[in-house]
Amino acid sequence: MEAHGTFATASCTLCGKMHNSNKVKQAIIEGDIPMCEATNCKGKVKPDIVFFGENLPPSFWDYHQHIHFTDLLLIIGTSLEVYPFAGIADAVGTQTPRVLINLNAVGSLGRRTTDVILTGDLEESVHSLVRELGWEEKLKALEKVYESKQINEE
Structure with missing residues (x-):
């Protein structure tokens, strides 16, 4: 989401x-x-x-229907200070791994044994995670799809 x-x-x-x-x-x-x-x-x-002062998209509110089926929560680049978005991190089950990729630790992340916190530059952290998980080829394929979509829109 x-x-x-x-x-x-x-x-x-x-x-x-x-x-x-x-x-x-x-x-x-x-x-x-x-x-x-x-x-x-x-x-x-x-x-x-969504700019400051604008409403969240209607699709955002669908998370209530899916949160109980979440088997992994990735949280990337946020202060987790603004609600209702900030509440999602605590809405997943206590056994659901939460991975925070951010400049620094925020919110309640780090309090659960299933939490993982990767601090530092977002792009470098994501690429490091992709390498560790062996997803480099999948990421390259996604990048090609995105690039071809951009070319087709021109």
């Missing part, structure tokens, strides 16, 4: 049309406001992330 959305996709704030996230990112870097390319739409395009 990406509670605060993702930079991997971007859409129009008015009509919802999906746009190439790389183009949107580049426009933002250049100081431009990305505008919707749909006919007769004057909406602005933004990454599909």
